[in-house]
Amino acid sequence: MPxxxxxxxxxxxxxxxxxxxxQQTGDIIVPLALYNEHKAQFEAHSGQxxxxxxxxxNLDEVLENxxxxxxxxxxxxxxxxxxxxxxARHLVRAGYKGEIRATGDVGRDRFAYMERxxxxxxxxxxxxxxxxxxxxxxxxxxxxxxAADNIRAVYKQ
Amino acid sequence: xxxxxxxxxKLVDERVEQFRDQTRRFLxxxxxxxxxxxxRLMNGLYVQRHAPMLRVAGPYNMYNSAQFRKLAHxxxxxxxxxxxxxxxxxxxxxxxxLEEVPDILAELATVQMxxxxxxxxxxxxxxxxxxxxxxxxxxxxxxxxxxxxxQWSSLHPEFAYLPxxxxxxxxxxxxxxxxxxxxxxxxHIIKNEAGEVGFEVIVGGGLGRTPMIGKQINPFLAKEDLxxxxxxxxxxxxxxxRRDNKYKARIKILVQAMGIDKFREEVExxxxxxxxxxxxxxxxxxxxxxxxxxxxDYDESAAQDNSxxxxxxxxxxxxxxxxxxxxxxxVDGYRIAYVSLKPYLKPAGDITADQLDLVADLADRYSFGEIRATHNQNLVxxxxxxxxxxxxxxxLAEAGxxxxxxxxxTDMTVCPGGDFCALANARTIxxxxxxxxxxxxxxxxxxxxxxxxxxxxxxxxxSHHHVGHIGILGVDKKGEEWYQxxxxxxxxxxxxxxxxxxxxxxxxxxxxxxxxxxxVYVEKRLxxxxxxxxxxxIGMAPFKEYVYAPAN
Numbered sequence: 064m065p066x067x068x069x070x071x072x073x074x075x076x077x078x079x080x081x082x083x084x085x086q087q088t089g090d091i092i093v094p095l096a097l098y099n100e101h102k103a104q105f106e107a108h109s110g111q112x113x114x115x116x117x118x119x120x121n122l123d124e125v126l127e128n129x130x131x132x133x134x135x136x137x138x139x140x141x142x143x144x145x146x147x148x149x150x151a152r153h154l155v156r157a158g159y160k161g162e163i164r165a166t167g168d169v170g171r172d173r174f175a176y177m178e179r180x181x182x183x184x185x186x187x188x189x190x191x192x193x194x195x196x197x198x199x200x201x202x203x204x205x206x207x208x209x210a211a212d213n214i215r216a217v218y219k220q
Numbered sequence: 221x222x223x224x225x226x227x228x229x230k231l232v233d234e235r236v237e238q239f240r241d242q243t244r245r246f247l248x249x250x251x252x253x254x255x256x257x258x259x260r261l262m263n264g265l266y267v268q269r270h271a272p273m274l275r276v277a278g279p280y281n282m283y284n285s286a287q288f289r290k291l292a293h294x295x296x297x298x299x300x301x302x303x304x305x306x307x308x309x310x311x312x313x314x315x316x317x318l319e320e321v322p323d324i325l326a327e328l329a330t331v332q333m334x335x336x337x338x339x340x341x342x343x344x345x346x347x348x349x350x351x352x353x354x355x356x357x358x359x360x361x362x363x364x365x366x367x368x369x370x371q372w373s374s375l376h377p378e379f380a381y382l383p384x385x386x387x388x389x390x391x392x393x394x395x396x397x398x399x400x401x402x403x404x405x406x407x408h409i410i411k412n413e414a415g416e417v418g419f420e421v422i423v424g425g426g427l428g429r430t431p432m433i434g435k436q437i438n439p440f441l442a443k444e445d446l447x448x449x450x451x452x453x454x455x456x457x458x459x460x461x462r463r464d465n466k467y468k469a470r471i472k473i474l475v476q477a478m479g480i481d482k483f484r485e486e487v488e489x490x491x492x493x494x495x496x497x498x499x500x501x502x503x504x505x506x507x508x509x510x511x512x513x514x515x516x517d518y519d520e521s522a523a524q525d526n527s528x529x530x531x532x533x534x535x536x537x538x539x540x541x542x543x544x545x546x547x548x549x550x551v552d553g554y555r556i557a558y559v560s561l562k563p564y565l566k567p568a569g570d571i572t573a574d575q576l577d578l579v580a581d582l583a584d585r586y587s588f589g590e591i592r593a594t595h596n597q598n599l600v601x602x603x604x605x606x607x608x609x610x611x612x613x614x615x616l617a618e619a620g621x622x623x624x625x626x627x628x629x630t631d632m633t634v635c636p637g638g639d640f641c642a643l644a645n646a647r648t649i650x651x652x653x654x655x656x657x658x659x660x661x662x663x664x665x666x667x668x669x670x671x672x673x674x675x676x677x678x679x680x681x682x683s684h685h686h687v688g689h690i691g692i693l694g695v696d697k698k699g700e701e702w703y704q705x706x707x708x709x710x711x712x713x714x715x716x717x718x719x720x721x722x723x724x725x726x727x728x729x730x731x732x733x734x735x736x737x738x739x740v741y742v743e744k745r746l747x748x749x750x751x752x753x754x755x756x757x758i759g760m761a762p763f764k765e766y767v768y769a770p771a772n
Contacts, residue, residue: 118459143258143341145381149458152378156493172242172259176377193250202238205227207371208447209498210378216498217227217371218505 065192066164067174067185070200075186077113077134079166092136092164095120115166118146126157135159137182139167148180155181155211174199181211221282221590222367222512224332231375232329235336239263240322247319262342262380264310264335265321274313274321275338276328280348280366280390281309281592285580288591290331292576298324303576305561305569307633307684308387309347309593310338314640336374341382341469343373343454348390349397350594353513354602356550358392359409360417364509365446366390368501372447379454383461384469386454387426394713399595401425401434401715402687404471405453410440418442423453423483424475429679431686431717432472435480437487443506445491448499452491456483515551516588516603522553525607540662541613544624546604555606559591559599559616560623560631564660565653568634569597578619586612596633596672598626629659629671629738633684637677637694638701644677646694646701651675651730658731668738671751674709687711689752690737691718692730701727707737707763708755719760722768736767 066075078084080093085101090111098105098114105112113134116125125135135154137147151163164184165177177185178200187196209216224232239259246256260266264275276291291311295303298320304312316324328334337344346366353361369388373379379386389398392409400406406422419441425434441449457471460478475483532539547556559579561569571579579599583591586608587601594600604612616622625631632655635641637648652675659665674688678695685691691706702724709718725733738751740763745754755763 118463122459142255143381144463145341145379145383146459146463148378148381149455152455170255172255173380176380179377202241203231203234203375205231206377207227207231207374208376210376218502218508219498 064189065187067187067197068162068183070197072197077111079115079136092134095125113162113164116150117167118144118150122150122153126153129154129157129159129161132161134162134164136164136166136186139165139169142168142170144168148176151177151181152211171196171199175203179206179210179212179214221284222279222363222509228371229329229332232332232334232336235263235334235375236322236325236329239325243319243322258340258381261340262337263325263340264338265318266339267318271315272318272321274316274324274335275306276311276313276333276335277338277345278305278309278311278593279370280346280352280363281350281594282363283591283593284331285583285589285591287331287333288576288580288583290327290333292573292580294324294327295573295576302570302572304567304636305571305593305597305599307595307597307682308338308345309350309595310345311593314636339385340380341384341386342380343376343382343386343388346370346373346388346390347398347595349393350592350600351397351547351556351602352392353515354549354551354554354556355393356548357394359411360392361510361513362390362392362409363513364506365407365409365443367509367512368446368506369450372450379458382454382458383463384466384471386457386471388450396711396713396715397595399684399687399711399715402427402431402684402711403434405450406434412440416442419446421449421453424472424480425715426470426472427681427684427686428470429467429681430470430473431681432476433715433717434472435475437480437484444501444503445495446501448495448497449487449491451494451499452487456486456490460486518551518554518603519605520553522551522605522607525553525605528606528609531610535610537617538610538613540666541617541622541624542609544628544666545622545626546609549603551603553606555604555609557587557601557604557609557612558594558626559601559621560625561598561621562625562631563620563623564630565656567636567649568632568652571599575619575621578615579621582612582615596631598631624662625665627670627672628665629668629673629690629734630656630665631673633672633674633688635676635682637675641677643680644694645679645696646677646703646727648675648677648683648694651692651694651703651727654728654731655734658735668742669750671738672710673734684711685709686717687715688718689755690734695724697724703727703730705730705733705737707760708752710752721760721764733767737763740766 077090092113094115115136117138165182166186207217245251266273299313348362388405389400389403390407391398391400402425408420421438422434423437545558592600638644672689674685675692676683676685687709693704704724706718710716
């Protein structure tokens with residue numbers, strides 16, 4: 064699956080884990096529930112371990128343990144579920160410096176918003192990806208409000 | 221009125237091109253119906269029973285004459301020669317072609333207009349008092365704050381996919397003309413004991429299937445904290461509002477489920493994090509925006525006019541219009557004049573292209589080029605010299621825009637209903653005609669006085685039937701249209717939800733039933749008492765008894 068970082072397609076070294084591939088080696092992304100279920104195993108994992116969360120997970124639990132994870136994937140279970148945008152802002156505000164990756168039903172027309180909310184990586188399905196998607200980041204050149212992207216509110220520019 | 225600078229103009233222009241590309245991709249099959257749905261809704265584009273419907277934003281009720289002329293042009297060129305004002309003071313085109321919508325948006329952008337966030341699950345157009353800035357009773361003009369909120373909320377990256385739509389209204393006067401207590405957030409501009417001006421914040425009001433009056437979350441919010449507090453409320457809502465059922469997704473349901481105290485706690489905790497960030501509004505920014513809403517250069521000699529008195533004495537029809545359709549202005553010698561969009565036997569809120577042009581001309585000639593829309597679907601010329609009222613009235617009367625029925629039972633707020641809307645359970649237009657016929661007599665109408673009637677064609681309540689003094693809700697019973705009547709609703713300062721009088725009535729009995737309701741009022745009222753006050757004094761029982769009394 065194509066991965067966008069800094070508005071470019073990059074190599075993805077991470078593998079998403081589910082019940083079927085618990086023994087996967089290398090860098091892995093584990094859904095929070097699965098992580099909690101097999102905590103000892105993942106804590107002993109030889110590669111890097113990232114966590115995947117969505118709006119139904121307990122965000123406070125994640126925020127308290129951020130230093131454990133070099134990557135947090137925020138899942139968009141449906142196009143209209145906008146909780147991920149706020150989750151990203153919570154992560155940024157908590158001082159998280161690892162990768163914040165958008166997964167699931169991301170949608171080209173939300174890339175710019177994702178970036179502004181603090182996502183540093185966006186994962187797109189093979190079927191959905193087209194090279195012209197990269198234009199989505201530059202359709203709007205200015206904004207009224209500041210968000211996680213350090214653009215100051217328009218009245219402070 | 222606010223004027224775009226380069227940043228505003230560029231943002232709107234780029235948004236047009238962005239939507240043009242989204243439409244192109246949809247028509248080319250690159251964007252699914254469902255994904256396009258969310259995108260087009262955020263740009264005010266619905267697909268209705270007969271055709272798409274495009275909703276254009278009228279930011280906090282304000283329009284100017286150039287915009288009206290552009291809207292007239294669009295109505296002629298891309299639509300069927302008319303348009304419709306909504307209860308959110310926006311304007312709808314009911315017959316545009318999907319593929320032409322990007323061109324319409326490009327035309328709108330040339331007069332500083334857009335359709336951004338007029339629909340969809342995002343922050344909608346902020347509405348306010350149609351008399352903001354021109355009445356003596358207000359604490360402060362609310363429009364600069366509306367504009368500040370418009371900018372902050374436009375294309376907000378975090379709040380474009382909320383659980384459900386989100387509406388904010390601001391009022392600054394003792395009489396609430398913006399229905400703030402039935403909004404997701406209602407802001408009341410108030411002065412505290414120290415003489416500082418700030419906001420009382422109300423949250424969790426709303427109509428629709430589960431009508432609720434909002435609750436106070438903050439008794440006094442300083443101006444500088446306006447945006448950080450709004451952001452805190454909406455972030456808590458975005459994270460916690462229900463997403464499993466769209467009928468339970470509004471903030472009112474969350475506030476009710478958590479309880480206002482717990483909800484306040486969550487908001488305050490979030491607010492503590494962001495209060496001192498650059499969301500803090502600098503006084504210079506407030507002053508910058510305020511400068512766009514400075515009072516006009518009113519003519520001091522206007523107060524010396526005595527031609528009005530003479531005209532009122534000699535022309536009874538003019539006098540009737542003056543009494544019913546004009547309101548006191550804060551400047552001596554001026555008056556606020558309504559333009560009625562409630563003509564006899566025509567849909568409420570509709571306006572033709574020619575009428576749009578005509579109102580634009582009147583605004584240019586007599587009212588500093590500005591026009592306001594009201595949440596009851598009428599228009600207002602806010603700054604007319606008393607000496608000019610007769611001329612204004614003559615033009616309006618000629619154009620069918622001077623029906624002297626403001627605030628009366630035939631000044632109904634009515635949604636398009638089953639004739640146009642795919643969601644409706646019942647038609648509304650025929651019933652509105654029936655009511656118009658029954659209450660045609662002006663003497664009767666004026667004797668009944670202030671009586672707010674709101675009729676919705678389904679429980680989505682677009683016409684706010686819960687808060688009409690008399691509310692009518694169209695329902696479907698086994699394929700037949702029936703109408704449920706409520707009494708005692710109010711969207712003003714004493715906001716209340718109407719109560720159902722009894723079993724629903726058949727479509728041909730609505731006007732007859734209303735007649736019985738007002739007969740009870742006329743019989744029981746005290747000298748000078750409004751319908752709603754009589755209702756509060758005597759309660760539902762006498763109405764119910766009389767309306768449902770067995771026929772002899």
